[in-house]
Amino acid sequence: MSGHDHGDHGLSRRKVLECMTWAGTGVLWTITGGVPRSLGIIDSAQAATAAAPGMTFLQISDSHVGFDKPANPNALGTLEEAVNKINAMPAKPSFMIHTGDITHLSKAAEFDNADRIISQSKLDVHYVPGEHDFLDEEVKFYRERYGRGTKGAGWYSFDAGGVHFIGLVNVVDLKAGGLGNLGAEQLSWLEDDLRGKSKSTPVVLFAHIPLWTVYPEWGWGTEDGGRALEYVKGFGSVTVLNGHIHQVMQKVEGNVTFHTARSTAFPQPAPGAASSPGPMKVEDAKLRSMLGVASINFKQNEQRLAIIDTPLQG
Amino acid sequence: MKTLNRRDFSVDFGLTLAAAILLPVTTAHADDTNMEVHIDNFVFQPPELKIKVGTTVTWTNRDDIPHTVVSAGKFRSKTLDTDDKFTFTFTNAGDYKYFCSLHPHMTGMIKVE
Ligand SMILES: [Cu+2]
Numbered sequence: 001m002s003g004h005d006h007g008d009h010g011l012s013r014r015k016v017l018e019c020m021t022w023a024g025t026g027v028l029w030t031i032t033g034g035v036p037r038s039l040g041i042i043d044s045a046q047a048a049t050a051a052a053p054g055m056t057f058l059q060i061s062d063s064h065v066g067f068d069k070p071a072n073p074n075a076l077g078t079l080e081e082a083v084n085k086i087n088a089m090p091a092k093p094s095f096m097i098h099t100g101d102i103t104h105l106s107k108a109a110e111f112d113n114a115d116r117i118i119s120q121s122k123l124d125v126h127y128v129p130g131e132h133d134f135l136d137e138e139v140k141f142y143r144e145r146y147g148r149g150t151k152g153a154g155w156y157s158f159d160a161g162g163v164h165f166i167g168l169v170n171v172v173d174l175k176a177g178g179l180g181n182l183g184a185e186q187l188s189w190l191e192d193d194l195r196g197k198s199k200s201t202p203v204v205l206f207a208h209i210p211l212w213t214v215y216p217e218w219g220w221g222t223e224d225g226g227r228a229l230e231y232v233k234g235f236g237s238v239t240v241l242n243g244h245i246h247q248v249m250q251k252v253e254g255n256v257t258f259h260t261a262r263s264t265a266f267p268q269p270a271p272g273a274a275s276s277p278g279p280m281k282v283e284d285a286k287l288r289s290m291l292g293v294a295s296i297n298f299k300q301n302e303q304r305l306a307i308i309d310t311p312l313q314g
Numbered sequence: 315m316k317t318l319n320r321r322d323f324s325v326d327f328g329l330t331l332a333a334a335i336l337l338p339v340t341t342a343h344a345d346d347t348n349m350e351v352h353i354d355n356f357v358f359q360p361p362e363l364k365i366k367v368g369t370t371v372t373w374t375n376r377d378d379i380p381h382t383v384v385s386a387g388k389f390r391s392k393t394l395d396t397d398d399k400f401t402f403t404f405t406n407a408g409d410y411k412y413f414c415s416l417h418p419h420m421t422g423m424i425k426v427e
Binding site: 022069070071104105107131132135137174175176177178179214217218219275276278279 | 355356357365376378379380384386391392395396411412413415416417418419
């Protein structure tokens with residue numbers, strides 16, 4: 001077990017287990033000086049964010065629009081449920097991040113459907129692609145829709161609420177036997193992008209595949225993710241968001257907090273808990289407790305980030 | 315968790331042996347010039363295949379998740395959805411390492427003599 005990073009740094013095993021247990025109900029996390037603290041389950045957490053001033057943004061991931069297999073015959077339907085949940089939030093978030101696998105097979109109709117539903121949130125959405133979004137022959141559907149103003153395969157940065165956000169692409173040019181890949185060009189862009197930034201600027205990195213090594217046996221990690229993390233090491237507050245593994249997982253290492261969002265489409269097994277990372281079939285009644293969205297509340301000047309995971313159904 | 319994993323592998327292995335024994339009986343038309351590789355649970359099965367020059371290999375994706383079959387500079391399938399197939403005929407001897415470009419930890423080998 002010791003070969004894997006499962007949150008041993010500053011996060012006790014018991015804390016991890018609590019986090020896993022609560023994954024079905026949703027947790028509000030605040031991170032103060034790199035140490036996570038849970039403020040409670042979703043209902044009280046939502047009340048707390050509604051009352052708290054500061055910037056709130058949402059993360060949504062792995063919608064897999066077009067997926068219709070037994071694990072969830074209607075991925076578009078559960079995406080719509082997630083969007084309804086967003087629309088019902090007491091305080092409107094500033095914007096949304098989608099960490100990839102918008103579609104299942106990169107078909108034009110799948111992108112159309114995803115867009116039709118997600119746009120009902122009436123939020124600005126910042127996307128990064130998942131490997132499922134780059135399956136069309138010419139790899140153009142994602143780029144034509146979401147790639148405007150981005151570099152390379154679709155990476156970019158922007159500032160909001162005093163936080164510097166960086167969207168990275170780690171799903172292209174994957175090598176046999178390897179993990180996710182950022183590549184030299186993107187890494188040097190990242191280095192440039194961060195150059196001259198005050199070390200007190202909070203940084204949020206987001207990408208599809210985890211930038212940290214979750215479980216290499218299933219390809220859950222990024223080969224050169226460590227290089228990206230080197231560049232942000234000196235910053236006071238760094239948050240790394242990803243999708244891909246369809247379950248909540250969090251790790252804190254120094255000033256860096258890693259957080260993985262749920263899918264809105266189907267759950268995947270915990271590392272090593274099944275013979276493959278494929279879609280996990282659960283009882284219909286349980287499915288919605290394993291899907292959801294994450295909202296992140298940033299309180300300026302306090303370097304405090306609260307992450308709330310909201311399942312579609314408690 | 316680890317124990318469970320190992321048990322799964324031994325089950326898979328047992329099934330593979332059973333399939334190998336049954337193959338000549340159940341697939342009457344199978345011959346040296348047509349071979350099959352299945353993708354099950356993110357694994358190419360069998361992971362290594364020894365064939366003669368001129369043999370056609372057919373890969374079938376039996377997962378709920380799309381996969382690809384790629385051998386750098388040699389062959390590249392389109393994305394294979396559930397039950398989709400990819401076929402390639404090997405006309406030159408050599409070792410053909412291949413992988414899934416979506417899940418690069420999935421690798422396989424075709425040895426052509
Ligand atoms: Cu694959």
